[in-house]
Amino acid sequence: MPANDSSCVLCGKPLVRGNKIAEEINGTVYLxxxxxxxxxxxxxxxxxxxxxxxxFAN
Ligand SMILES: [Zn+2]
Incomplete structure (x- = not known):
């Protein structure tokens, strides 16, 4: 299971409903x-x- 699904790829803070932002950078979507x-x-x-x-892409 991808570790990036539940935490910010940059700071590692847990993602909760409402603060999750999906952003594409160089063809890869990061959360x-x-x-x-x-x-x-x-x-x-x-x-x-x-x-x-x-x-950050795993
Ligand atoms: Zn963050």
Whole structure:
């Protein structure tokens, strides 16, 4: 079972109903607990390149 289904891929906080955000980055959908984490991961990917977000994709 994928670990990413129940927690934010960036900060690891548990996802509860109402705060779950699915966002596609470079063709892969990631789950986040807040818009702040979406923005932060997008910034990190833009700085470190597309391979960076692959460490979160399991
Ligand atoms: Zn988060």
């Amino acid at each position: 986040f607990d807040s818009p702040d984490c979406v923005v932060l991961l997008r910034k990190l990917v833009s700085v470190y390149g597309p391979e960076f977000c692959q460490i």
